[in-house]
Amino acid sequence: MQTRLTELLGIKYPIVEASMAWITDAEMAAAVSNAGGLGTIGPNAGLKTVTADVSETGERLREQIKKCREMTDKPFAVNFVVGVVGWDRDYSDRCVKVGIDEEVPVAIISQGSPQVYTQRLKETGMKVIHVCSTVRHVKKAEAEGVDAVVVSGTEGGGHSGFDQITTFCLVPQAADAVEIPVIAGGGIADARGLVGALALGAEGIYMGTRFMATKECPTHPNVKQAVLAATDTSTIAVRHGSPAKATGQNTGDRGFVEERRGSVRMLINDYMKRIMTEKGADLTFDSALEASDEQESNPESNRTVAAFVHGDLEKNSITVGQGSGLIHDVPSCKELIERIVHEAEPVLERLNNMYKT
Ligand SMILES: Cc1cc2nc3c(=O)[nH]c(=O)nc-3n(C[C@H](O)[C@H](O)[C@H](O)COP(=O)(O)O)c2cc1C
Structure with missing residues:
Protein backbone atom coordinates (compact mmCIF):
# COMPACT_ATOMS: atom_id res chain seq x y z
CA MET A 1 0.00 0.00 0.00
CA THR A 219 -1.56 1.59 30.04
CA HIS A 220 -3.29 -0.10 32.98
CA PRO A 221 -5.76 -2.96 32.11
CA ASN A 222 -8.58 -0.89 33.71
CA VAL A 223 -8.04 1.72 31.02
CA LYS A 224 -8.23 -0.87 28.25
CA GLN A 225 -11.41 -2.25 29.80
CA ALA A 226 -12.91 1.24 29.92
CA VAL A 227 -12.15 1.70 26.21
CA LEU A 228 -13.77 -1.66 25.39
CA ALA A 229 -16.86 -0.74 27.41
CA ALA A 230 -17.26 2.69 25.80
CA THR A 231 -20.03 3.40 23.31
CA ASP A 232 -20.79 6.16 20.82
CA THR A 233 -21.99 8.48 23.59
CA SER A 234 -19.25 7.80 26.14
CA THR A 235 -17.10 10.89 25.64
CA ILE A 236 -17.34 14.63 26.09
CA ALA A 237 -15.16 17.46 24.81
CA VAL A 238 -14.35 19.77 27.72
CA ARG A 239 -12.67 23.15 27.51
CA HIS A 240 -8.94 23.23 28.01
CA GLY A 241 -7.22 25.93 30.03
CA SER A 242 -8.60 28.02 32.84
CA PRO A 243 -8.73 31.68 33.80
CA ALA A 244 -5.79 31.11 36.16
CA LYS A 245 -3.63 30.13 33.19
CA ALA A 246 -4.66 33.26 31.30
CA THR A 247 -2.97 35.37 33.93
CA GLY A 248 0.33 33.81 32.96
CA GLN A 249 0.60 31.43 35.89
CA ASN A 250 2.28 28.27 34.82
CA THR A 251 1.11 25.12 36.49
CA GLY A 252 2.13 22.60 33.91
CA ASP A 253 -0.62 23.33 31.44
CA ARG A 254 1.88 24.00 28.67
CA GLY A 255 1.21 27.70 29.09
CA PHE A 256 -2.13 27.68 27.37
CA VAL A 257 -3.61 31.15 27.41
CA GLU A 258 -7.23 32.15 27.11
CA GLU A 259 -7.35 32.58 23.34
CA ARG A 260 -5.64 29.25 22.83
CA ARG A 261 -8.15 27.25 24.79
CA GLY A 262 -9.21 24.25 22.86
CA SER A 263 -10.98 21.20 24.07
CA VAL A 264 -9.95 17.86 25.47
CA ARG A 265 -12.09 14.81 24.81
CA MET A 266 -12.63 12.66 27.91
CA LEU A 267 -14.45 9.53 28.99
CA ILE A 268 -17.76 10.02 30.80
CA ASN A 269 -17.30 7.53 33.60
CA ASP A 270 -18.99 7.77 37.01
CA TYR A 271 -16.29 10.12 38.24
CA MET A 272 -16.75 12.40 35.22
CA LYS A 273 -20.54 12.37 35.61
CA ARG A 274 -20.14 13.63 39.15
CA ILE A 275 -17.69 16.35 38.14
CA MET A 276 -19.96 17.41 35.27
CA THR A 277 -22.83 17.87 37.76
CA GLU A 278 -20.58 19.61 40.27
CA LYS A 279 -18.95 22.05 37.86
CA GLY A 280 -21.80 22.62 35.42
CA ALA A 281 -20.94 25.30 32.88
CA ASP A 282 -17.59 25.91 34.61
CA LEU A 283 -16.30 22.48 33.67
CA THR A 284 -12.84 22.58 32.11
CA PHE A 285 -10.13 19.98 31.65
CA ASP A 286 -8.23 21.56 34.53
CA SER A 287 -11.24 21.62 36.85
CA ALA A 288 -11.92 17.98 36.01
CA LEU A 289 -8.45 17.26 37.35
CA GLU A 290 -9.07 19.30 40.48
CA ALA A 291 -12.24 17.79 41.89
CA SER A 292 -13.52 18.75 45.33
CA ASP A 293 -12.68 15.37 46.86
CA GLU A 294 -9.09 15.72 45.70
CA GLN A 295 -7.10 12.64 46.50
CA GLU A 296 -4.24 12.90 48.96
CA SER A 297 -1.68 15.23 47.54
CA ASN A 298 1.06 13.03 46.18
CA PRO A 299 4.10 14.71 44.64
CA GLU A 300 4.90 11.56 42.74
CA SER A 301 1.62 11.31 40.96
CA ASN A 302 -1.18 13.32 39.43
CA ARG A 303 -4.61 12.42 38.17
CA THR A 304 -3.54 11.57 34.63
CA VAL A 305 -0.77 9.28 35.81
CA ALA A 306 -3.07 7.83 38.47
CA ALA A 307 -5.57 6.91 35.76
CA PHE A 308 -3.40 5.79 32.87
CA VAL A 309 -0.50 4.23 34.72
CA HIS A 310 -2.09 3.06 37.98
CA GLY A 311 -5.61 2.39 36.64
CA ASP A 312 -7.49 4.45 39.23
CA LEU A 313 -10.68 5.28 37.36
CA GLU A 314 -12.69 5.71 40.56
CA LYS A 315 -11.34 9.19 41.11
CA ASN A 316 -10.25 10.03 37.58
CA SER A 317 -11.39 10.09 34.01
CA ILE A 318 -9.20 9.45 30.97
CA THR A 319 -8.74 11.23 27.68
CA VAL A 320 -10.23 9.07 24.96
CA GLY A 321 -11.81 9.56 21.52
CA GLN A 322 -15.28 8.94 20.11
CA GLY A 323 -13.82 6.06 18.10
CA SER A 324 -13.71 4.03 21.33
CA GLY A 325 -17.22 2.81 20.50
CA LEU A 326 -15.66 0.95 17.57
CA ILE A 327 -13.17 -0.96 19.72
CA HIS A 328 -14.08 -4.45 20.90
CA ASP A 329 -10.82 -6.32 21.40
CA VAL A 330 -7.18 -6.01 22.44
CA PRO A 331 -5.00 -7.26 19.57
CA SER A 332 -1.25 -6.81 19.21
CA CYS A 333 -0.17 -3.76 17.21
CA LYS A 334 0.84 -6.08 14.37
CA GLU A 335 -2.53 -7.85 14.36
CA LEU A 336 -4.33 -4.53 14.39
CA ILE A 337 -2.34 -2.98 11.55
CA GLU A 338 -2.58 -6.09 9.40
CA ARG A 339 -6.30 -6.35 10.07
CA ILE A 340 -6.90 -2.75 9.02
CA VAL A 341 -4.89 -3.14 5.83
CA HIS A 342 -6.44 -6.52 5.02
CA GLU A 343 -10.02 -5.43 5.72
CA ALA A 344 -9.61 -2.34 3.55
CA GLU A 345 -9.79 -4.59 0.50
CA PRO A 346 -13.42 -5.74 0.94
CA VAL A 347 -14.39 -2.19 1.85
CA LEU A 348 -12.93 -0.96 -1.42
CA GLU A 349 -14.56 -3.82 -3.30
CA ARG A 350 -17.95 -2.97 -1.82
CA LEU A 351 -17.54 0.64 -2.92
CA ASN A 352 -16.40 -0.43 -6.34
CA ASN A 353 -19.44 -2.67 -6.76
CA MET A 354 -21.75 0.11 -5.66
CA TYR A 355 -20.19 2.42 -8.17
CA LYS A 356 -20.57 -0.07 -11.02
CA THR A 357 -24.27 -0.76 -10.44
C1 LIG B 1 -4.61 9.21 26.05
C2 LIG B 1 -4.23 10.22 25.03
C3 LIG B 1 -3.08 10.96 25.21
C4 LIG B 1 -2.70 11.90 24.24
N1 LIG B 1 -1.52 12.57 24.40
C5 LIG B 1 -1.09 13.39 23.41
C6 LIG B 1 0.21 13.97 23.48
O1 LIG B 1 0.98 13.73 24.39
N2 LIG B 1 0.59 14.78 22.45
C7 LIG B 1 -0.24 15.05 21.40
O2 LIG B 1 0.16 15.80 20.49
N3 LIG B 1 -1.47 14.51 21.31
C8 LIG B 1 -1.89 13.66 22.26
N4 LIG B 1 -3.10 13.02 22.13
C9 LIG B 1 -3.88 13.20 20.89
C10 LIG B 1 -3.47 12.12 19.87
O3 LIG B 1 -2.14 12.28 19.49
C11 LIG B 1 -4.35 12.12 18.60
O4 LIG B 1 -4.50 13.42 18.11
C12 LIG B 1 -5.72 11.51 18.82
O5 LIG B 1 -5.61 10.40 19.67
C13 LIG B 1 -6.31 11.06 17.49
O6 LIG B 1 -7.65 10.69 17.63
P1 LIG B 1 -8.15 9.23 18.09
O7 LIG B 1 -7.91 9.18 19.56
O8 LIG B 1 -9.59 9.25 17.76
O9 LIG B 1 -7.37 8.22 17.35
C14 LIG B 1 -3.51 12.09 23.08
C15 LIG B 1 -4.66 11.31 22.92
C16 LIG B 1 -5.03 10.37 23.86
C17 LIG B 1 -6.24 9.54 23.62
Whole structure:
Protein backbone atom coordinates (compact mmCIF):
# COMPACT_ATOMS: atom_id res chain seq x y z
CA MET A 1 0.00 0.00 0.00
CA GLN A 2 1.70 3.16 -1.19
CA THR A 3 0.98 6.84 -0.73
CA ARG A 4 3.28 9.85 -0.71
CA LEU A 5 3.41 9.42 3.06
CA THR A 6 4.76 5.87 2.93
CA GLU A 7 7.39 7.07 0.45
CA LEU A 8 8.30 10.12 2.53
CA LEU A 9 8.74 8.12 5.72
CA GLY A 10 9.96 4.82 4.27
CA ILE A 11 7.15 2.83 5.87
CA LYS A 12 5.05 -0.03 4.53
CA TYR A 13 1.56 1.12 5.51
CA PRO A 14 0.22 4.67 5.87
CA ILE A 15 -0.68 4.15 9.51
CA VAL A 16 0.86 6.43 12.15
CA GLU A 17 0.58 5.77 15.86
CA ALA A 18 -0.70 9.00 17.40
CA SER A 19 1.29 10.27 20.34
CA MET A 20 -0.30 9.58 23.70
CA ALA A 21 1.89 11.17 26.35
CA TRP A 22 2.82 8.50 28.93
CA ILE A 23 1.40 5.50 27.20
CA THR A 24 3.10 5.56 23.82
CA ASP A 25 6.45 4.25 24.95
CA ALA A 26 9.48 2.78 23.20
CA GLU A 27 8.17 -0.81 23.14
CA MET A 28 4.86 0.21 21.65
CA ALA A 29 6.45 2.53 19.09
CA ALA A 30 8.81 -0.26 18.04
CA ALA A 31 5.90 -2.70 17.76
CA VAL A 32 4.03 -0.32 15.43
CA SER A 33 7.12 0.37 13.33
CA ASN A 34 8.01 -3.31 13.12
CA ALA A 35 4.46 -3.98 11.90
CA GLY A 36 4.94 -1.57 8.99
CA GLY A 37 3.40 1.61 10.44
CA LEU A 38 5.15 4.57 12.04
CA GLY A 39 5.51 4.18 15.79
CA THR A 40 5.64 7.32 17.92
CA ILE A 41 7.31 7.90 21.27
CA GLY A 42 5.15 10.24 23.36
CA PRO A 43 6.52 13.22 25.24
CA ASN A 44 6.32 11.53 28.65
CA ALA A 45 7.07 8.00 27.49
CA GLY A 46 8.35 5.74 30.22
CA LEU A 47 7.17 8.04 33.01
CA LYS A 48 5.88 6.36 36.13
CA THR A 49 6.06 9.30 38.51
CA VAL A 50 5.69 13.00 37.82
CA THR A 51 8.73 15.25 37.75
CA ALA A 52 9.24 18.94 37.05
CA ASP A 53 12.94 18.29 36.44
CA VAL A 54 13.61 19.12 32.81
CA SER A 55 16.90 17.19 32.66
CA GLU A 56 15.29 14.10 34.14
CA THR A 57 12.58 14.31 31.48
CA GLY A 58 15.16 14.77 28.74
CA GLU A 59 17.25 11.82 29.89
CA ARG A 60 14.18 9.61 30.18
CA LEU A 61 13.33 10.51 26.58
CA ARG A 62 16.89 9.69 25.52
CA GLU A 63 16.61 6.26 27.13
CA GLN A 64 13.30 5.67 25.36
CA ILE A 65 14.78 6.61 21.98
CA LYS A 66 17.74 4.30 22.52
CA LYS A 67 15.45 1.49 23.64
CA CYS A 68 13.25 1.92 20.57
CA ARG A 69 16.32 1.78 18.32
CA GLU A 70 17.36 -1.50 19.95
CA MET A 71 13.94 -2.99 19.16
CA THR A 72 13.47 -1.80 15.58
CA ASP A 73 15.56 -0.84 12.59
CA LYS A 74 12.51 0.83 11.03
CA PRO A 75 11.73 4.56 11.14
CA PHE A 76 9.91 5.89 14.19
CA ALA A 77 8.82 9.31 15.43
CA VAL A 78 9.09 11.33 18.62
CA ASN A 79 6.33 13.78 19.57
CA PHE A 80 7.52 17.19 20.72
CA VAL A 81 4.77 19.22 22.34
CA VAL A 82 5.65 22.89 21.91
CA GLY A 83 5.78 24.64 25.27
CA VAL A 84 4.33 28.12 24.97
CA VAL A 85 5.95 29.82 27.96
CA GLY A 86 8.26 29.32 30.96
CA TRP A 87 8.91 25.84 32.26
CA ASP A 88 6.89 24.33 29.43
CA ARG A 89 9.19 25.88 26.82
CA ASP A 90 12.28 24.75 28.77
CA TYR A 91 10.80 21.27 28.77
CA SER A 92 10.10 21.20 25.03
CA ASP A 93 13.48 22.78 24.23
CA ARG A 94 15.20 20.02 26.19
CA CYS A 95 13.22 17.26 24.51
CA VAL A 96 13.96 18.70 21.06
CA LYS A 97 17.67 18.89 21.89
CA VAL A 98 17.65 15.22 22.93
CA GLY A 99 15.78 14.31 19.71
CA ILE A 100 18.44 16.08 17.64
CA ASP A 101 21.31 14.50 19.61
CA GLU A 102 19.81 11.08 19.09
CA GLU A 103 19.09 11.66 15.37
CA VAL A 104 15.45 10.72 15.59
CA PRO A 105 14.13 10.00 12.06
CA VAL A 106 10.76 11.77 12.35
CA ALA A 107 9.47 14.59 14.57
CA ILE A 108 5.77 15.04 15.21
CA ILE A 109 5.24 18.55 16.55
CA SER A 110 2.00 19.42 18.29
CA GLN A 111 0.14 22.10 20.19
CA GLY A 112 2.26 25.06 19.15
CA SER A 113 3.53 27.15 16.28
CA PRO A 114 5.50 25.47 13.47
CA GLN A 115 7.82 28.49 13.61
CA VAL A 116 9.34 27.31 16.88
CA TYR A 117 11.20 24.14 15.88
CA THR A 118 10.62 23.27 12.19
CA GLN A 119 13.71 24.89 10.66
CA ARG A 120 16.03 23.63 13.39
CA LEU A 121 14.80 20.08 13.01
CA LYS A 122 14.79 20.14 9.20
CA GLU A 123 18.41 21.30 9.17
CA THR A 124 19.38 18.07 10.91
CA GLY A 125 17.69 16.02 8.18
CA MET A 126 14.73 15.02 10.32
CA LYS A 127 11.32 14.63 8.68
CA VAL A 128 8.88 17.00 10.35
CA ILE A 129 5.14 16.43 10.70
CA HIS A 130 3.01 19.13 12.29
CA VAL A 131 -0.30 18.41 14.05
CA CYS A 132 -3.02 20.93 13.14
CA SER A 133 -6.71 21.34 13.74
CA THR A 134 -7.67 24.09 11.28
CA VAL A 135 -7.00 24.88 7.61
CA ARG A 136 -5.22 28.11 8.65
CA HIS A 137 -2.76 26.12 10.76
CA VAL A 138 -2.20 23.62 7.96
CA LYS A 139 -1.25 26.41 5.54
CA LYS A 140 1.04 27.98 8.12
CA ALA A 141 2.78 24.66 8.74
CA GLU A 142 3.33 24.14 5.01
CA ALA A 143 4.72 27.67 4.67
CA GLU A 144 7.22 26.86 7.47
CA GLY A 145 8.47 23.88 5.47
CA VAL A 146 7.06 20.86 7.28
CA ASP A 147 7.01 17.61 5.30
CA ALA A 148 3.44 16.58 6.14
CA VAL A 149 0.60 17.59 8.41
CA VAL A 150 -1.67 15.65 10.69
CA VAL A 151 -5.16 17.09 10.87
CA SER A 152 -7.05 15.83 13.83
CA GLY A 153 -10.77 16.36 14.23
CA THR A 154 -12.78 16.89 17.38
CA GLU A 155 -13.68 13.19 17.52
CA GLY A 156 -10.15 12.43 18.67
CA GLY A 157 -9.01 11.64 22.20
CA GLY A 158 -6.85 14.04 24.16
CA HIS A 159 -6.51 17.62 23.01
CA SER A 160 -9.02 17.68 20.18
CA GLY A 161 -8.45 21.05 18.60
CA PHE A 162 -9.48 24.64 19.09
CA ASP A 163 -12.58 24.88 16.92
CA GLN A 164 -14.23 21.48 17.20
CA ILE A 165 -14.12 20.74 13.45
CA THR A 166 -14.99 17.16 12.61
CA THR A 167 -12.51 14.91 10.83
CA PHE A 168 -15.02 14.45 8.01
CA CYS A 169 -15.05 18.19 7.28
CA LEU A 170 -11.47 19.05 8.18
CA VAL A 171 -9.58 16.46 6.12
CA PRO A 172 -10.86 17.39 2.63
CA GLN A 173 -10.53 21.11 3.33
CA ALA A 174 -6.96 20.60 4.54
CA ALA A 175 -6.13 18.39 1.56
CA ASP A 176 -7.43 21.11 -0.78
CA ALA A 177 -5.40 23.77 0.97
CA VAL A 178 -1.88 22.31 0.78
CA GLU A 179 0.42 20.35 -1.52
CA ILE A 180 2.12 18.29 1.20
CA PRO A 181 0.62 14.97 2.39
CA VAL A 182 -2.21 15.18 4.89
CA ILE A 183 -2.59 12.53 7.60
CA ALA A 184 -6.11 12.18 9.01
CA GLY A 185 -6.70 11.74 12.73
CA GLY A 186 -9.66 11.75 15.08
CA GLY A 187 -12.13 8.89 15.30
CA ILE A 188 -10.34 6.46 12.98
CA ALA A 189 -10.26 2.94 14.36
CA ASP A 190 -10.72 0.43 11.54
CA ALA A 191 -10.41 -0.29 7.81
CA ARG A 192 -13.49 1.78 7.00
CA GLY A 193 -11.82 4.74 8.67
CA LEU A 194 -8.65 4.18 6.63
CA VAL A 195 -10.52 3.98 3.33
CA GLY A 196 -12.71 6.93 4.30
CA ALA A 197 -9.69 9.05 5.18
CA LEU A 198 -8.00 8.22 1.87
CA ALA A 199 -11.24 9.06 0.04
CA LEU A 200 -11.32 12.43 1.77
CA GLY A 201 -7.87 13.26 0.43
CA ALA A 202 -5.58 12.04 3.22
CA GLU A 203 -2.50 9.93 2.50
CA GLY A 204 -2.33 8.28 5.86
CA ILE A 205 -4.10 7.91 9.19
CA TYR A 206 -3.15 8.92 12.73
CA MET A 207 -4.69 6.66 15.37
CA GLY A 208 -4.53 7.13 19.11
CA THR A 209 -7.54 5.70 20.90
CA ARG A 210 -7.53 2.47 18.85
CA PHE A 211 -3.91 1.83 19.82
CA MET A 212 -4.78 2.22 23.53
CA ALA A 213 -6.48 -1.17 23.38
CA THR A 214 -3.50 -3.13 22.12
CA LYS A 215 -1.39 -5.75 23.87
CA GLU A 216 1.75 -3.61 23.77
CA CYS A 217 0.11 -0.46 25.11
CA PRO A 218 1.55 -0.03 28.62
CA THR A 219 -1.56 1.59 30.04
CA HIS A 220 -3.29 -0.10 32.98
CA PRO A 221 -5.76 -2.96 32.11
CA ASN A 222 -8.58 -0.89 33.71
CA VAL A 223 -8.04 1.72 31.02
CA LYS A 224 -8.23 -0.87 28.25
CA GLN A 225 -11.41 -2.25 29.80
CA ALA A 226 -12.91 1.24 29.92
CA VAL A 227 -12.15 1.70 26.21
CA LEU A 228 -13.77 -1.66 25.39
CA ALA A 229 -16.86 -0.74 27.41
CA ALA A 230 -17.26 2.69 25.80
CA THR A 231 -20.03 3.40 23.31
CA ASP A 232 -20.79 6.16 20.82
CA THR A 233 -21.99 8.48 23.59
CA SER A 234 -19.25 7.80 26.14
CA THR A 235 -17.10 10.89 25.64
CA ILE A 236 -17.34 14.63 26.09
CA ALA A 237 -15.16 17.46 24.81
CA VAL A 238 -14.35 19.77 27.72
CA ARG A 239 -12.67 23.15 27.51
CA HIS A 240 -8.94 23.23 28.01
CA GLY A 241 -7.22 25.93 30.03
CA SER A 242 -8.60 28.02 32.84
CA PRO A 243 -8.73 31.68 33.80
CA ALA A 244 -5.79 31.11 36.16
CA LYS A 245 -3.63 30.13 33.19
CA ALA A 246 -4.66 33.26 31.30
CA THR A 247 -2.97 35.37 33.93
CA GLY A 248 0.33 33.81 32.96
CA GLN A 249 0.60 31.43 35.89
CA ASN A 250 2.28 28.27 34.82
CA THR A 251 1.11 25.12 36.49
CA GLY A 252 2.13 22.60 33.91
CA ASP A 253 -0.62 23.33 31.44
CA ARG A 254 1.88 24.00 28.67
CA GLY A 255 1.21 27.70 29.09
CA PHE A 256 -2.13 27.68 27.37
CA VAL A 257 -3.61 31.15 27.41
CA GLU A 258 -7.23 32.15 27.11
CA GLU A 259 -7.35 32.58 23.34
CA ARG A 260 -5.64 29.25 22.83
CA ARG A 261 -8.15 27.25 24.79
CA GLY A 262 -9.21 24.25 22.86
CA SER A 263 -10.98 21.20 24.07
CA VAL A 264 -9.95 17.86 25.47
CA ARG A 265 -12.09 14.81 24.81
CA MET A 266 -12.63 12.66 27.91
CA LEU A 267 -14.45 9.53 28.99
CA ILE A 268 -17.76 10.02 30.80
CA ASN A 269 -17.30 7.53 33.60
CA ASP A 270 -18.99 7.77 37.01
CA TYR A 271 -16.29 10.12 38.24
CA MET A 272 -16.75 12.40 35.22
CA LYS A 273 -20.54 12.37 35.61
CA ARG A 274 -20.14 13.63 39.15
CA ILE A 275 -17.69 16.35 38.14
CA MET A 276 -19.96 17.41 35.27
CA THR A 277 -22.83 17.87 37.76
CA GLU A 278 -20.58 19.61 40.27
CA LYS A 279 -18.95 22.05 37.86
CA GLY A 280 -21.80 22.62 35.42
CA ALA A 281 -20.94 25.30 32.88
CA ASP A 282 -17.59 25.91 34.61
CA LEU A 283 -16.30 22.48 33.67
CA THR A 284 -12.84 22.58 32.11
CA PHE A 285 -10.13 19.98 31.65
CA ASP A 286 -8.23 21.56 34.53
CA SER A 287 -11.24 21.62 36.85
CA ALA A 288 -11.92 17.98 36.01
CA LEU A 289 -8.45 17.26 37.35
CA GLU A 290 -9.07 19.30 40.48
CA ALA A 291 -12.24 17.79 41.89
CA SER A 292 -13.52 18.75 45.33
CA ASP A 293 -12.68 15.37 46.86
CA GLU A 294 -9.09 15.72 45.70
CA GLN A 295 -7.10 12.64 46.50
CA GLU A 296 -4.24 12.90 48.96
CA SER A 297 -1.68 15.23 47.54
CA ASN A 298 1.06 13.03 46.18
CA PRO A 299 4.10 14.71 44.64
CA GLU A 300 4.90 11.56 42.74
CA SER A 301 1.62 11.31 40.96
CA ASN A 302 -1.18 13.32 39.43
CA ARG A 303 -4.61 12.42 38.17
CA THR A 304 -3.54 11.57 34.63
CA VAL A 305 -0.77 9.28 35.81
CA ALA A 306 -3.07 7.83 38.47
CA ALA A 307 -5.57 6.91 35.76
CA PHE A 308 -3.40 5.79 32.87
CA VAL A 309 -0.50 4.23 34.72
CA HIS A 310 -2.09 3.06 37.98
CA GLY A 311 -5.61 2.39 36.64
CA ASP A 312 -7.49 4.45 39.23
CA LEU A 313 -10.68 5.28 37.36
CA GLU A 314 -12.69 5.71 40.56
CA LYS A 315 -11.34 9.19 41.11
CA ASN A 316 -10.25 10.03 37.58
CA SER A 317 -11.39 10.09 34.01
CA ILE A 318 -9.20 9.45 30.97
CA THR A 319 -8.74 11.23 27.68
CA VAL A 320 -10.23 9.07 24.96
CA GLY A 321 -11.81 9.56 21.52
CA GLN A 322 -15.28 8.94 20.11
CA GLY A 323 -13.82 6.06 18.10
CA SER A 324 -13.71 4.03 21.33
CA GLY A 325 -17.22 2.81 20.50
CA LEU A 326 -15.66 0.95 17.57
CA ILE A 327 -13.17 -0.96 19.72
CA HIS A 328 -14.08 -4.45 20.90
CA ASP A 329 -10.82 -6.32 21.40
CA VAL A 330 -7.18 -6.01 22.44
CA PRO A 331 -5.00 -7.26 19.57
CA SER A 332 -1.25 -6.81 19.21
CA CYS A 333 -0.17 -3.76 17.21
CA LYS A 334 0.84 -6.08 14.37
CA GLU A 335 -2.53 -7.85 14.36
CA LEU A 336 -4.33 -4.53 14.39
CA ILE A 337 -2.34 -2.98 11.55
CA GLU A 338 -2.58 -6.09 9.40
CA ARG A 339 -6.30 -6.35 10.07
CA ILE A 340 -6.90 -2.75 9.02
CA VAL A 341 -4.89 -3.14 5.83
CA HIS A 342 -6.44 -6.52 5.02
CA GLU A 343 -10.02 -5.43 5.72
CA ALA A 344 -9.61 -2.34 3.55
CA GLU A 345 -9.79 -4.59 0.50
CA PRO A 346 -13.42 -5.74 0.94
CA VAL A 347 -14.39 -2.19 1.85
CA LEU A 348 -12.93 -0.96 -1.42
CA GLU A 349 -14.56 -3.82 -3.30
CA ARG A 350 -17.95 -2.97 -1.82
CA LEU A 351 -17.54 0.64 -2.92
CA ASN A 352 -16.40 -0.43 -6.34
CA ASN A 353 -19.44 -2.67 -6.76
CA MET A 354 -21.75 0.11 -5.66
CA TYR A 355 -20.19 2.42 -8.17
CA LYS A 356 -20.57 -0.07 -11.02
CA THR A 357 -24.27 -0.76 -10.44
C1 LIG B 1 -4.61 9.21 26.05
C2 LIG B 1 -4.23 10.22 25.03
C3 LIG B 1 -3.08 10.96 25.21
C4 LIG B 1 -2.70 11.90 24.24
N1 LIG B 1 -1.52 12.57 24.40
C5 LIG B 1 -1.09 13.39 23.41
C6 LIG B 1 0.21 13.97 23.48
O1 LIG B 1 0.98 13.73 24.39
N2 LIG B 1 0.59 14.78 22.45
C7 LIG B 1 -0.24 15.05 21.40
O2 LIG B 1 0.16 15.80 20.49
N3 LIG B 1 -1.47 14.51 21.31
C8 LIG B 1 -1.89 13.66 22.26
N4 LIG B 1 -3.10 13.02 22.13
C9 LIG B 1 -3.88 13.20 20.89
C10 LIG B 1 -3.47 12.12 19.87
O3 LIG B 1 -2.14 12.28 19.49
C11 LIG B 1 -4.35 12.12 18.60
O4 LIG B 1 -4.50 13.42 18.11
C12 LIG B 1 -5.72 11.51 18.82
O5 LIG B 1 -5.61 10.40 19.67
C13 LIG B 1 -6.31 11.06 17.49
O6 LIG B 1 -7.65 10.69 17.63
P1 LIG B 1 -8.15 9.23 18.09
O7 LIG B 1 -7.91 9.18 19.56
O8 LIG B 1 -9.59 9.25 17.76
O9 LIG B 1 -7.37 8.22 17.35
C14 LIG B 1 -3.51 12.09 23.08
C15 LIG B 1 -4.66 11.31 22.92
C16 LIG B 1 -5.03 10.37 23.86
C17 LIG B 1 -6.24 9.54 23.62
